[in-house]
Amino acid sequence: MTVRTRFAPSPTGYMHIGGMRTALFNWLWARKNGGQFILRIDDTDLQRNMGEALGPILDAFRWLGLDWDEGPEVGGDYGPYFQSERRSLHDAALAQLLESGAVYRDFEPPEETKTQRETCEKEKRVYISSRVSVGLSADEVAAKVAAAEPHVVRLLVPRERKVTIEDAVRGHVEWDCSLMVDPVVARGDGSPLYNFATTVDDGQLEITHVIRAEEHLSNTPIQVLLHEALGNPLPVFAHLPFVAAPSGKKKLSKRDIAKYRKSPAFQKLFQLGDEVLGHLGINPIDDALSPVMVAYYREVGFLPAGVLNALARLGWSLDDATENMSLQTVLENFSLDRVVKASAGLDPDKLMSYQTHWMGELPLVEKVAGCVSILARAKLIPESPDETILTRLAKVIELVGNRMRVFGDILTMKEFFVDADMLVYDQKQFQKKIVEPENGIDVLRSIRAIVADSAEFSVAVLQSAVESFVQERGFKFGQIAPGLRLAITGRTSGADLFPTLELLGRDECLRRLDRAIGTADSMRIS
């Protein structure tokens, strides 16, 4: 039998990083077994703009390179793939269950049901459905339906038995039906509820493996009972541990972003994100974009390989040592029985280490492409840069090397992309390293002369010239380097100094030195 897995997001306008992990494992299992991975959109009673709500979800899949065999945009033989368009299928299934007596129309007023529930709770008894409507004759039911009496349709839970599953990650799990409330399967008008629609759809789509997060475990007995009533073969269930927040064991949730912002574990990621998004003109403070969303990582300039690697290792491992894995490697080695049972906290540090690894592996041309797109968005280079810019950019990228962990990092290296007069100095350091030292400005003047007069503007020539100057004056290079770097780049840390000078070019270096000298002069006077 062909393995068929599915991911069934509701169109919420964003793709949750934990949901993405679930989707990834579904994709992996299908691909590993030469089966199909299906995207079904669970959009029942959602009246939002479908394009806006679904777009970001599909974008996330495309960005990570996870393709789907059936679903939106690609269609398939088991469609429609939007749950809202599958109503006739649900209706037919409901009619079938009504016919077989597996479900019943419940006319008990909701307030009454609620009261019973509350009473039981107060008295510490287990609440089970009263089933007052089960005794109604077919004619009585028909009459009430004809009179449009409000009601719901409930599953008649077989109370005398147990439901058991052999979960592919959890093993044997069982529930005692005598403790179960008869779940509502559809409203009086026939509109299906989640558990019912899902079961009908999974059955009709011939899903063989239901791989989903642990929070659905409690829905499972209902769905198993429904599958049985429908006469469907039972899919294999695999309940993955949910993705927890860093430094906590609670489910990672969009609602808690404000809290995460204050968490030390998340600090560095937020700092990076805020800075990069700031350069892009995106306000990261509002919830539109945050680390619980896949889009966040794309915007900040993470690589799909980095995110995928981190996601794959969240609740799964290949062996006792392998950490850096391409999607291909994960695919070749994936299995459900190596999925961990305990929930796993997303670790931003570890994510960054995977990211750094894969950025290091990326060919230069692809680094250039990634930087072009983010630099253009930050308006630091034109939309379609010419050869000169591209060649120079490649040199910058090679020079900064592993200092660029994500594409967004390039935006913090503004010194390569703005003119001398736009350079922003680190004020405190400028004061301390250039203005305050006795000969700080004089040194810069001397270096300006070297830069202006050197026969050739190359690393070798500049370096030896500066070194002999340093020696003459009885300095150490380490003493003058910070000031020089500050004058040239505005910052006290960064790529190797002489190559930076060479890359910037003689004229630009002179402008920067002049500006720094001028600024320092005026600061010293005042």
Add this chain to the structure above:
RNA sequence: GGCCCCAUCGUCUAGUUAGGUCUAGGACACUGGAUUUUCAUUCCAGUAACGGGGGUUCAAAUCCCCCUGGGGUCACCA
């Protein structure tokens, strides 16, 4: 609270199915050192865990029971 799930370094995990090779391995983070004109890298080294109690056994991280702790879920949402 009911039902269900889970429990190894700070974190992600290996080891648990078939008890000994585990004085518990790896990675991230952290600390120290070396390299480096800064920063980042790289390289070495180090700190650090089987939640507790009972069993079973010659032998338990591994099997059983209890406790504790954490979490999920309890809708005419999905």
